[in-house]
Amino acid sequence: MTKKKKVIREKSIKIRVTEVELQALKDRCDGAELAPWMRETCLGERTLKRANVPKVDPALLRQLSGLGNNLNQIARVVNTQNYDVVNVIQVLAQLSALERQLGHIMAEHEVST
Known part of the structure; x- marks a missing residue:
């Protein structure tokens, strides 16, 4: 698979428009952004559509x-130590606690699965 070379746009065009025209x-x-849309419309270039990434609460990201x-x-x-049954049970308890925390976080931020 060949990688496309990035196009560097060095030239700019300045036009004046009225508030209504803008x-x-x-x-x-x-x-969409105005410049890529104008390139596509005026020059017939096909641009890749960028996915709209929703804004996420920073507190949610931290949690x-x-x-x-x-x-x-x-x-x-778990990957570096040999475990007996007691240790496995402790790890499962910790994983269960993490799952509960995740459930609380999802409920706080109304995240749908």
Whole structure:
């Protein structure tokens, strides 16, 4: 698979429009960025559509990151040590606690699965 070479756009075009014309252009591009839309419309270039990534609450990201760190620590210990039945039960209890925490976080932030 060959990688496409990134196009570097060095030239710019400045045009003056009225407020009404600007709003008409924004309305026509359906919420996309104006410059790529104009290139596509005027030059016939096909641009890849970027997925709209929803904004996520930073507190949610911190909580999920903490859970991920806990899970990684558990996985590291499990993979590097020999475990007897008691230790396996402790690990399962910790995993169950992480699952409960995740459930609480999802409920707080109304995350649908």
